[in-house]
Amino acid sequence: LARVQGALRVENVRFSYPARPDTEVLKGLSLEVPAGRVVALVGPSGNGKxxxxxxLQRHYKASSGSVTMDGIDIWDFPHRYYHTVISIVGQEPVLFDRTLRENIIYGLENPGSAMGSSVSEQQVHQAAIKANAHDFISNMPEGYATEVGERGVQLSGGQKQRIAIARALVRQPKILLLDEATSALDAESERQGQAA
Structure with missing residues (x-):
C-alpha cells in the first residue's frame, strides 16, 4: 500500500444500530475532510457524532453510502495497517497498571521486553509535551517510570486524558479522532491538545 495522506470522505451514509434497526441515526450524511485539516463535529448529545x-474506527459498517480514505473504502485496508493510520482518544481513557511511559507506548511494543525500545525517549517526551502531560509527569516522584496503578487510579481524570492523548500522538497517525477526549481538561490543556 502506498502511504496514505489521510483525506476522509463520508458520502450519503445511512446507519442504524443493530439493536434499533428502525431508527436511523445517520440519514444521508456527507462530509469531506482534506488531509491535514482539523475538523470539529459539534452538536447536542444523540446527534451521531x-x-x-x-x-471511522470500523466498529460498524454503514447501511448504505461510503466511507473512504484517500479514495479507498476504509474496509479495504488491512486491519493492522488501518489502525496505524488512525488513532482515537475517547471520553473514558483506558490506562493500565504500568508506568506512565509504558502507558504512552502501550500497543506499540512489549513494554516489559528486555529487547529494548523501538520508541525513543524523545518520541515519548514530544508526544507528552504536545498532550500537555510532560510537566506533570516530570513532577511525579519517578517521572516517566511512575506506576499509575490499576486503571490509572493514581492520576486525575485530566491527567489520564493527557496520557491517552500522548499515546495517540506517539503513533504519529494521519488521522486523530477525539471523542470528547478533552472533557476533563482545563482550558490550557484543551487548547494545547487541539493544537497538537
Missing amino acids: STIIGL
Missing part, C-alpha cells in the same frame, strides 16, 4: 467515530 460518536456514531461517525465508530464508523
Whole structure:
C-alpha cells in the first residue's frame, strides 16, 4: 500500500444500530475532510457524532453510502495497517497498571521486553509535551517510570486524558479522532491538545 495522506470522505451514509434497526441515526450524511485539516463535529448529545467515530474506527459498517480514505473504502485496508493510520482518544481513557511511559507506548511494543525500545525517549517526551502531560509527569516522584496503578487510579481524570492523548500522538497517525477526549481538561490543556 502506498502511504496514505489521510483525506476522509463520508458520502450519503445511512446507519442504524443493530439493536434499533428502525431508527436511523445517520440519514444521508456527507462530509469531506482534506488531509491535514482539523475538523470539529459539534452538536447536542444523540446527534451521531460518536456514531461517525465508530464508523471511522470500523466498529460498524454503514447501511448504505461510503466511507473512504484517500479514495479507498476504509474496509479495504488491512486491519493492522488501518489502525496505524488512525488513532482515537475517547471520553473514558483506558490506562493500565504500568508506568506512565509504558502507558504512552502501550500497543506499540512489549513494554516489559528486555529487547529494548523501538520508541525513543524523545518520541515519548514530544508526544507528552504536545498532550500537555510532560510537566506533570516530570513532577511525579519517578517521572516517566511512575506506576499509575490499576486503571490509572493514581492520576486525575485530566491527567489520564493527557496520557491517552500522548499515546495517540506517539503513533504519529494521519488521522486523530477525539471523542470528547478533552472533557476533563482545563482550558490550557484543551487548547494545547487541539493544537497538537
